[in-house]
Amino acid sequence: MTLHLAVALDGAGWHPxxxxxxxxxxxxxxxxxxAELVAEAExxxxxxxxxxxxxxxxxxxxxxxxxxxxQVRGRFDAVLLAARLAPLTxxxxxxxxxxxxxxxxxxxxxxxxxxxxxxxxxxxxxxxxSARAAEARLVGRREFPPLDxxxxxxxxxxxxxxxxxxxxxxxxxxxxxxxxxLWDSWEDDAExxxxxxxxxxxxxxxxxxxxxxxxxxxxxPSITPRSPQGQPVVTALAHARLPYEFAAGGADVVYxxxxxxxxxxxxxxxxxxxxxxxxxxxxxLVFLGEGAAGRKARLDELDGAELxxxxxxxxxxxxxxxxxxxxxxxxxxxxxRLRPGAVPYDLERITRELxxxxxxxxxxxxxxxxxxxxxxxxxxxxxxxxxxxP
Amino acid sequence: MTRKRVHLAxxxxxxxxxxxxxxxxxxxxxxxxxxxxxxxxxxxxxxDFFFLAEGLRLRELKGRIHDLDVVGRPESLTVLSAxxxxxxxxxxxxxxxxxxxxxxxxxxxxxxxxxxxxxxAAWNVVTTSDAFTGENFRRGGYLDRAxxxxxxxxxxxxARELWDSWQRDAIATDAAAGTFVRPxxxxxxxxxxxxxxxxxRFTLPRSPQGHPVIIQAGDSDEGREFAAADADVIFTPHGRxxxxxxxxxxxxxxxxxxxxxxxxxxIMPGVTFALGDTExxxxxxxxxxxxxxxxxxxxxxxxxxxxxxDMSAYDPEGPLPEIEPDMSDGVSQGRVPIKDRAAVAAKxxxxxxxxxxxxxxxxxxxxxxxxxxxxxxxxxxxxxxxVQAGAADGFILVPHLTPGGLDEFVDxxxxxxxxxxxxxxxxxxTTLRDHLELT
Numbered sequence: 149m150t151l152h153l154a155v156a157l158d159g160a161g162w163h164p165x166x167x168x169x170x171x172x173x174x175x176x177x178x179x180x181x182x183a184e185l186v187a188e189a190e191x192x193x194x195x196x197x198x199x200x201x202x203x204x205x206x207x208x209x210x211x212x213x214x215x216x217x218x219q220v221r222g223r224f225d226a227v228l229l230a231a232r233l234a235p236l237t238x239x240x241x242x243x244x245x246x247x248x249x250x251x252x253x254x255x256x257x258x259x260x261x262x263x264x265x266x267x268x269x270x271x272x273x274x275x276x277x278s279a280r281a282a283e284a285r286l287v288g289r290r291e292f293p294p295l296d297x298x299x300x301x302x303x304x305x306x307x308x309x310x311x312x313x314x315x316x317x318x319x320x321x322x323x324x325x326x327x328x329x330l331w332d333s334w335e336d337d338a339e340x341x342x343x344x345x346x347x348x349x350x351x352x353x354x355x356x357x358x359x360x361x362x363x364x365x366x367x368x369p370s371i372t373p374r375s376p377q378g379q380p381v382v383t384a385l386a387h388a389r390l391p392y393e394f395a396a397g398g399a400d401v402v403y404x405x406x407x408x409x410x411x412x413x414x415x416x417x418x419x420x421x422x423x424x425x426x427x428x429x430x431x432x433l434v435f436l437g438e439g440a441a442g443r444k445a446r447l448d449e450l451d452g453a454e455l456x457x458x459x460x461x462x463x464x465x466x467x468x469x470x471x472x473x474x475x476x477x478x479x480x481x482x483x484x485r486l487r488p489g490a491v492p493y494d495l496e497r498i499t500r501e502l503x504x505x506x507x508x509x510x511x512x513x514x515x516x517x518x519x520x521x522x523x524x525x526x527x528x529x530x531x532x533x534x535x536x537x538p
Numbered sequence: 539m540t541r542k543r544v545h546l547a548x549x550x551x552x553x554x555x556x557x558x559x560x561x562x563x564x565x566x567x568x569x570x571x572x573x574x575x576x577x578x579x580x581x582x583x584x585x586d587f588f589f590l591a592e593g594l595r596l597r598e599l600k601g602r603i604h605d606l607d608v609v610g611r612p613e614s615l616t617v618l619s620a621x622x623x624x625x626x627x628x629x630x631x632x633x634x635x636x637x638x639x640x641x642x643x644x645x646x647x648x649x650x651x652x653x654x655x656x657x658x659a660a661w662n663v664v665t666t667s668d669a670f671t672g673e674n675f676r677r678g679g680y681l682d683r684a685x686x687x688x689x690x691x692x693x694x695x696x697a698r699e700l701w702d703s704w705q706r707d708a709i710a711t712d713a714a715a716g717t718f719v720r721p722x723x724x725x726x727x728x729x730x731x732x733x734x735x736x737x738x739r740f741t742l743p744r745s746p747q748g749h750p751v752i753i754q755a756g757d758s759d760e761g762r763e764f765a766a767a768d769a770d771v772i773f774t775p776h777g778r779x780x781x782x783x784x785x786x787x788x789x790x791x792x793x794x795x796x797x798x799x800x801x802x803x804x805i806m807p808g809v810t811f812a813l814g815d816t817e818x819x820x821x822x823x824x825x826x827x828x829x830x831x832x833x834x835x836x837x838x839x840x841x842x843x844x845x846x847x848d849m850s851a852y853d854p855e856g857p858l859p860e861i862e863p864d865m866s867d868g869v870s871q872g873r874v875p876i877k878d879r880a881a882v883a884a885k886x887x888x889x890x891x892x893x894x895x896x897x898x899x900x901x902x903x904x905x906x907x908x909x910x911x912x913x914x915x916x917x918x919x920x921x922x923x924x925v926q927a928g929a930a931d932g933f934i935l936v937p938h939l940t941p942g943g944l945d946e947f948v949d950x951x952x953x954x955x956x957x958x959x960x961x962x963x964x965x966x967x968t969t970l971r972d973h974l975e976l977t
Contacts, residue, residue, distance in 0.1 A: 231617070232654045255613065341559055
């Protein structure tokens with residue numbers, strides 16, 4: 149069976165000094181940089197790319213802007229970037245990050261539905277909360293407690309019982325629920341173009357969603373007709389119990405961050421206790437090739453600090469990585485979202501060498517077997533929840 | 539006096555009765571291919587920009603979703619960003635409601651579009667106080683008109699502050715020295731106003747146009763003043779010659795108050811057209827399109843909006859009934875309300891009696907014929923004359939068919955305009971500000 153393989157794209161790669169190896173680093177603010185990366189990922193037959201985003205500017209501080217000038221600062225809106233890339237690709241899934249905290253659920257939902265229309269059924273979404281007080285001040289409607297104070301609470305950084313963070317996840321769950329209802333609010337055959345009666349739509353196939361929750365209410369229906377996948381793929385990054393519950397409640401795919409096969413087994417067990425359906429992917433930050441460890445050490449030196457990440461960091465050859473992935477698969481992991489340490493180098497090792505290594509072990513596709521992202525992930529196309537059973 | 543160049547834009551056909559869906563040539567209103575076709579046609583014709591409208595709640599009539607017109611559309615900026623991949627020079631203008639957005643987030647999305655299109659982004663700023671539409675939003679409709687424009691003006695000024703907050707050469711990468719951003723080049727915005735309170739740093743370098751082009755589409759006194767102060771383009775309904783000249787003079791006069799020159803605000807009425815090989819054929823085509831736009835059920839629906847009651851029992855091809863309008867709440871939601879329905883009803887009744895019109899013919903008559911009707915030569919001449927006479931700086935063309943409604947205009951009218959020296963034969967710049975001569 150094929151392993152699912154995705155790459156996470158962010159600027160020049162996931163090492164803060166990775167931009168230094170680009171010929172012209174300022175090209176990360178051009179469409180061409182991204183077009184080349186996503187084309188490479190598609191040539192490698194990967195399931196999808198994710199595009200990182202955050203509500204505010206990058207910073208090394210937990211909840212404030214820093215004054216560092218030696219790292220990438222600045223980032224495109226990921227949904228619009230994914231849309232820009234859609235016409236340039238034809239098979240690979242496009243999964244942008246979009247914040248749930250300060251945004252309008254209606255706008256986010258129609259943005260992702262539009263991405264699905266544009267791409268012919270290849271859209272996904274990674275909903276993300278924005279917990280920082282500094283980001284809340286960019287909107288000025290809510291006051292949040294400073295996040296560094298939250299992080300420094302006794303008991304470490306699992307925020308699962310912090311009331312502020314719990315509220316943000318509860319709100320995010322409502323946003324996903326609203327998006328899913330809006331995506332279903334037009335049945336597939338709502339457009340009838342019936343000349344005899346003069347009706348363009350059958351309005352009985354359009355539905356108010358009438359959502360009313362603690363944080364907002366949305367009437368519906370959507371302004372955007374049902375998209376090719378019906379339900380675009382919802383994905384969530386999760387490190388702890390609370391986000392596992394969030395993922396199990398509303399997502400199709402969860403990205404988890406074990407450090408070993410043993411931890412992977414434990415995480416899979418915990419997630420499976422919450423959902424039998426969720427596709428479980430593991431995140432790995434990777435530096436690939438013969439000189440991988442040396443390359444990473446050089447970048448660490450340039451950045452003035454050893455790289456830290458929420459995900460496990462792998463340095464080694466694509467063959468060695470293939471062995472790790474297959475070992476983790478035996479622990480119940482179904483796919484991987486690889487974060488290239490530096491692009492295009494580590495991306496090309498994934499698309500050209502890792503895929504070949506996996507294929508040699510009978511664990512990766514030889515060609516795209518479906519035209520939608522749901523299809524690639526083996527997810528059926530659901531009928532609208534509002535459609536009456538035949 | 540030098541001859542003025544005409545500016546032209548293409549409006550994606552809207553979700554109302556003017557977009558004809560029952561015609562066999564009518565294609566999908568939502569497939570990306572339809573957007574690609576129209577945008578590429580517009581670019582083939584060297585048009586200034588492509589324009590998308592917005593409506594954030596489906597219209598209702600008599601408490602139910604209106605089902606007679608084309609309906610359903612994408613999120614504007616998302617589809618425009620995709621169109622940036624399949625076009626090179628065409629401006630990309632999206633309508634986005636200021637009432638249901640926050641400045642920081644929308645400024646960021648517009649800056650992204652401007653970067654990803656290499657300087658072709660435009661924002662049509664609209665506002666609404668419509669609590670009906672507000673039901674789809676966490677920060678729903680709650681402002682009267684004066685407050686709406688004050689809020690929109692503060693919104694635009696704050697967006698400009700965010701767009702300006704990175705210095706021009708902020709990204710000065712030097713891998714050897716380890717500098718990605720020049721020290722001190724990313725400014726901090728601190729805004730405290732009546733409607734917004736925003737503090738922090740913007741997430742994008744200055745975009746190719748600096749500021750995406752700002753379009754304004756309201757017609758009220760507040761709207762005109764807002765445009766005079768803050769907009770680069772006005773999208774107006776004043777497409778007829780005399781009316782257009784009055785509007786043009788009125789708006790251009792307001793600019794001096796804000797220290798602006800007349801050429802810094804382009805006035806572009808939205809217009810429709812019908813073509814033919816001869817004047818007679820064009821007139822026949824115009825009449826045929828009007829009948830397609832006002833089908834029997836649509837005629838009754840228009841009547842119901844004025845009369846404020848169910849009129850479905852009446853024959854659309856028959857005479858106007860004697861029944862009086864119901865002046866209570868009205869039956870329509872999600873469109874601009876008709877002011878003084880009693881007076882409109884009286885006027886319609888008089889017109890129907892005078893000309894002996896059926897309900898349908900009456901609605902065809904009162905809901906307006908095409909702005910420009912004629913042979914390609916005569917339509918090109920009319921367009922040029924309007925611009926030379928000071929009734930407009932150009933026009934936003936609204937086709938009646940998706941996706942082929944612009945083809946004939948681009949193939950037959952644009953070349954005549956070019957021969958007259960009234961319209962560009964090649965793009966001379968790369969950004970929308972270049973096309974609109976705003977730089």
